[in-house]
Amino acid sequence: MIEFRDVTKAYPGTDVGLEGATFNVRRGEFVFLVGSTGSGKSTIMRLLIKEREPTSGEIRVAGRNLADLKHKQVPYYRRNLGVVFQDFKLLPNRTVYDNVAYALSATGASRKEIRAKVPDILRLTGLATKLHNYPDQLSGGEQQRVSVARAFVNHPPLLLADEPTGNLDPKTSIGIMQLLYRINRTGTTVVVATHDAQLVNRARRRVIELHAGRIVRDEATGLYAPTEQSTKEFGAMIKPPTDEFQAIMDSTFPADVPPRES
Amino acid sequence: MFFVREAWRSLQRNAVPSFAAMASVVVTMLVLGVFIPIIQATTGAANEVRSKVLVDVYLKTNAKDADVERVRQVLAEDTPHVGNVTFVSKADAYAEEKKRNPEAYELLGSNPLPDTFRVTPDKPENVQALRDALAPLTASGARTTTDPAIEEVRNRREETDKILSATRVVKLTVGVLAVLLVLASVLLIANTIRLSLFARRREVEVMKLVGATDWFIRWPFIIEGILVGAMGGIMAVLLLGVGKVALLDPLAADFALLSSPETINFALLIAVILGASVGVAALGSGLSLRRFLRV
Known part of the structure; x- marks a missing residue:
């Protein structure tokens, strides 16, 4: 489904965004991209939705080389992708229903089709009662569900989610992830x-x-970190400051200055 | 239909920036609507003054009818830069002058005036060339005449020069002002539209992400621009109409200059203003979008 061959993306003036990335994702797979911020996860996402061009290397999605897509073809390519973002990216002046309907009408769906599909997908994502609310009247979890519904309403063969749970609490996150598993199924x-x-x-x-x-x-079936960190290791990582550091801190914030009265 | 609905929806949702864009359209169109007639009135007046530039060809007082006919022939066929020729006979000239100054001509008794051709040049600038053609300069600096029956060829030289330079300055000033004004209006409208679009660039980004084509995104914005432009134009026309009825029409009865027939007629002015406002607003929003579409 996705094929990265030695893909490098350099952002001018800063560090490399992505360097020599090679991997394959098969049809129907469920893949986590992990790493700290700045490690290149978002760069991969951006390259996949063809928002950015790679500096070198080749990206194939469903057998098609993304570099061959002309500017005019990009919208049609994106209709085969569902995209979910950390900040939801909903249209603030449209209701839940209209947000999802917009994605359909952008692809040229008839009004009849829209009226049939939108309530379905919203029921699937558990938003049947919120059809006519605006995004700012919804909780974060609900907004993300709308964004997932919008991404999936066309039943795209590929769904990309960039930090879909970044703004959500753990319990809500599980709900969103279960939604994604269901879509994967x-x-x-x-x-x-x-x-x-x-x-x-x-x-x-x-x-x-x-x-x-x-x-x-x-x-193939990994954990977030290669080996589970023991409590001891974790404690070592946040060991007390070195003497040098302490000296700097002391000179910056002298202890003998009496607190000012306010 | 979908696009019109989308445009109307976003107009309502973005009432404040839309209103700002509309207001700038109204203001610039008002200024334009006031300025177009003013430009036309001034160039009209200037042209009228320029049309008074002419060359007087005085014939000898003893010229016969045959001489008059010959000179007429020369003027009509052999002389360059001739626009319009009027013949003022001795008798006509006498009557004209007598009307202006009855006592003096009463005293004079006989008619001292010659037959005269009043010749208008084809263009005011050519007046000197016309004069040279009829009465070439000799080497000594004196003038001869091309026809023995012509006594003298005269243009009111100083007057002519003044008129020509004055009208040139007026035309130039008005032209420069008009160009600056149109430029300022276009920039103002484009800027306001760009501001209101900037507030919605995230919306455009989302539309691109769900696979909307550029034109699918652009049409609602262009239609919105047309609506804004049309509303602004109509407002401006209404205000101009009120101004015309309330201020200009009562004045026009008193001053001949204001009712000068060369000014544009009101219906045409309305058409120009509406066309300009809709065109500028639609083009402005369509073009300003380009920056945000490049994702």
């Missing part, structure tokens, strides 16, 4: 970029880990 390939360790560990799905723009790990 209908045969849609799903790629999720996240740094939520708990979610990844619970899912036991394929994990691709990125670090500073490079792919450092690709496991």
